[in-house]
Amino acid sequence: MTTERNGVGAELRHWRAVRRISQLELANLAGTTQRHLSFIESGRSRPGRAVVIRLAESLGLSLRERNDLLTTAGYAPVFTESGLDEVALRPVRAALGQILHGHLPYPALIVAPYGRVVAANDAVEVFTEDASPELLRPPVNMLRLMLHPEGMAPRVRNLSEWGRHVIENLRARARRSPDPRLDDFVAELAGYVPQAPVGPEHLGFSVPVRLASADGELRLITMLTSFATATDITLAELHLEAFLPADQATAELLRIRAERHRTGGTATVAWPG
Structure with missing residues (x-):
């Protein structure tokens, strides 16, 4: 019985517990038998590379987690991890820059894991107004900037309600992909959000952030977009966070701010490298 077999079996049991899925359910999803899966988890059978990939996909693991499972099973990783500044991703960077520019005059950012901003358009200045210079030093962490x-935070009129929504989304992500680093980050952010009782009118879904600004209150809703078919870890872990006006008054204020802060009509793209 090899260490690799013991390792991959334990990892599969771990992920089944996290996903709350039975051996039979996972076996059916992966196109194998419960008996075979049981043998893999107990270390009596060494899964083939294709089987490991099917199991990881059926468990809904991220590309990074799939690579880790393959390594544990004794196979080489199959998903690449490119640097954002590499030539291979130049077309992607250009396309994302166009998306950011096209979203003006509304704020939009490209965000990496743990809230790290890797690109943004000019309209995000609405979030940095009166913020501490310490929080604006690259790489900027958008989640920390929002709740610190x-x-x-001092400009968010509904901080307890909106901040709780942000925290709960992060906790759901941590439950799906357990990560001590993310747990620590969530604990830090939760310490910035004031506690508030959940009243009878609580609806339990996202509400617009009510953000005070020099031009008046802005009401913004968030749209998240990810690369669902990416086969590169870097791209798979990025998401576009686009903010939209929740009312006509906000749309007009953002238009006015964009005119005032015009910098030549191009999106500010702060790609690393």
Whole structure:
């Protein structure tokens, strides 16, 4: 019985527990038998590379997690991880820059794991207004900027309600892909959000953030977009966070701010490298 067999079996049991899925359910999803899966988990059978990939896909693992499972099973990783500044991703960077520019005069960002901003358009200046310079040093962490008492938080009129929504989304992500680093980050952010009782009118879904600005209150809703078919870990872990006006008054204020802060009509793209 090899270490690799023991390792991959334990990992499969771990992920089944996290996903709350039975051996039979996973076996059916992966196109194998419960008996075979049982043998793999107990270390009595070494899964082939294709079987490991099917199991990882059926468990809904991220590309990084799939690579880790393959490594544990004794196979080489199959998904690449490119640097954002590499030539191979130049067309992707250009396309994302066009998306950011096209979303003006509304704010939009490209965000990496743990809230790290890798690109943004000019309209995100609405989030940095009066923020501490410490929070604006690259690489900027958008989640920390939004909830920190020296960032956006003092200007968020519904911080307890909106901040709770942000925290719960992160906790759901941590439950789906357990990560001590993410747990620590969530604990930090939760410490910035004031507690508030859940009243009878609580609806339990996203509400617009009510953000005070020098031009008046803005009401913004968020749209998240990810690369669902990416086969590169870097791309798969990025998402576009686009903010939209929740009312006509906000749309007009953002238009006015864009005119005032015009910098030549191009999106600011802060790609690393």
